[in-house]
Amino acid sequence: MKFAIHNLRMIRARLRQNGWVLAEFFLVFIVMWFLCDSLGCMKYTFYRPLGVDIEHVYLLELVKGGESRDSSLTDADKYWSVLEKLQQEPTVEVAALCYWSLPMSGSNSYNSLSAQDSVWVNARLINTTGGYIDVFRMKDDARCPFSEMPADRNHVMLSQATVNRFKRRIPEFSQDTPLGHPYDTTLTVTQSGTIEAFRTYRYGDDAPCYFYRLDENSVKKRYADENANIVFRVKAAADGDDYRARFVREIAARLDTDNLFVADAVPYTQQQHQFEVMNGDTDKVNSQAIVVLFLLVNVFLGLIGTFWFRTRRRRSEIALRLAMGSTKSQVFRLLTGEGLLLLTIVALPAMLVCYNIGMAELTIGRTELISTWPVKWGVLRFLLGSLGAWLLIALMVMMGIFFPARQAMRIEPAEALHEE
């Protein structure tokens, strides 16, 4: 305690000389807090459980080539035939056919349903056959499973995130609440169950979705000429690194229907990776990490430089201390303590600025820079960010002062005082 006060007095005596170091710490602390906050939130969101399992899941890549030999077949007929043949394969556990409804995909469609005629919630439409839930290992209610829901536009299943959005505005919202159709006010849409919370994107929040089931009839009637997606889950025992090559070599030929050919079976992890790159989040994490490293290296270099000169200028002072009975390790701690104290002094006003930046997110809305919205703003998040920033900079302070401080330890008192 005495040591700290002594150090503080020294710092106050030489406040002007410390000007640059203080300015640098101030600026770096603010930027580091922002980056630690952003990276921390992104990484936390990334590692939270998804609620979907994409291991052993493959996306079937289909191409249309050449002329059709049977002109009575529509696209939907061909896709349905591929789906049925796929489901009969011994290595395939379950398969699903869907229309612009894949997770981690840029192809999507959104619409709104209303409750009590006035509260509209916009969510993503999932139009798929019953196997979808099992392919992605989502959880539905065993008493009213998705695969047994009536396959028409008047029956829908909400995901937990959609239910939460309704509940925020209508506290009494439940599974029995009838929903209004977007275009036809005379129709009501009945809820047939709920899908438990899941995230379709590793950097995103719980996904609000409306699930509609399709059966053979509805597919062939409503989507006769549309492009469909087929996903399937391979039995764990049958999957392996060579499954993709085996699939294209052996199974693909069995699935080809008319002029619809199977080109590839893409592991869903690749789709996930491509989506994250396309969204720019991979880039964001990488570039933010690089800036963190850059700032830390700068602090390191700056402190080596500053304390080097400082040690040389204060040779006589240090020599005096050594002559008066200071141990060498005490001198070492004096210098490192000075650096850490400077950092802590600056941390307090810097934290004030950081807090205001964080609050600004709530008032001026989501900016591109501070939009780590999957994690709510809170005091804990703010403090953790500050702690992270302080620790990282303190580490650099220690490393940067290490060499000049060691130099200081080696000063021979008699020589130094003699020069004076």
Place this chain on the structure above:
Amino acid sequence: MIRQYFNQAWAQLRQQSLISAVGIAGTALAIFLIMLVVMMQQVKVAPFAPESNRDRFLHVHYMSITNAAWGDGSSNGPMSVTTARECFQTLTTPEAVTIYSSIVVSTPVNLSGQPAMGIDLMQTDDVFWRVFDFSFIAGKPYDKASFDAGLPVAVVTESVAKKLFQRTDVEGREFLLNHAPYKVAGVVKDVSTLATTAYGQVWVPYTSTELTKTTWCNDHMGMMSCTILARDRKDFDAIRSEVERRKQEYNALVGSNGYEFIYRNRPYDQEKNAIAFSANQEPDVEQARRQRLIIFVILLVVPAINLSSMTQSRLRQRVSEIGVRRAFGSTRLELMGQIIAENLVVTLMAGLLGLLLSVAFAYLGNSILFAQEYSQTLNPPAVDADILLHASTFGWALLFCFLLNLLSSGIPAWHASRTSIVNALGGKMH
């Protein structure tokens, strides 16, 4: 005078080698990172083959349409050939307008009886070859006659030709594209995936496939995008007003079914198109620029503060020299100028080091730096010398060196020159 600066700077560097090394490392690191950020932006905007006309491009990658019955809803995505032709190929102001498939699709190619490999296929018209400048090493592109007839001809890259035929002079040879027979019309040099609009490994006329039949919204939306080549950048305003006029005319036509096209201020120039992510949102160029500015400021100011403190400390030791100079008639401004100039020598040296590092990193670490979403079947994002080593690259590097130097040595120099002569001769700063 210049020699004197050089000599003094060099002498100083040698005297305090560790501190000088630290200073140079700090400056080089700052310039390195700044140049990486500059290069990442340049790659999106600066012209290089086959997109050498980037500064004259106006892109319409996606389109948006709404219907009176949909309320606020809209459908967003690539457009149909009909829309592209009616709304953009009818324009008279530009030099050329090309229509091509919106994305490359991984498609199997093979020789009859042999296993297939996946390549990135793009489907285009004949104007494509006038708008983008490819280097043909054999044959030539398909012309208007072949395109109109829908002939199954293809232009392939060198790597594809080598993989398929084990040689590159394969003009006229046949191969199977998606189980259909095609003939090679020409072979071009490989195209980097960084050329986001023109990239492909095989190009075929879209009239030779069924791609244009995939449409929705009453044949208004489909799978195509288009790029407009203006005669000059100054024509952009004229082109935009003609596009607007054509939009009004065409909307009046399709309005009979309730449809209405929403352009969201398309067509976009190269810079805006490069940051366009989704089809239903207009990209905000100002915000992207602001973000880059903030990054530059951080990358400049933090090292500047570091270097300032080091420069200040170093100047302390030269206080008596400054005093002597002042006593002999040097003005404050001259003194400041000298200190800044000496610092400039060091900054430029470090800047050159940083620039070399960034170029090396861009070559070697290109997959880290330029993350690509397309599968890299045969070629990773190749970074060409002419993409990176642009005249503007050097210009930017020089500018940032100057700025860094000014920021880091300006205040210490000003401070040092203000010392009174008596104090300076006595060895005191104030």
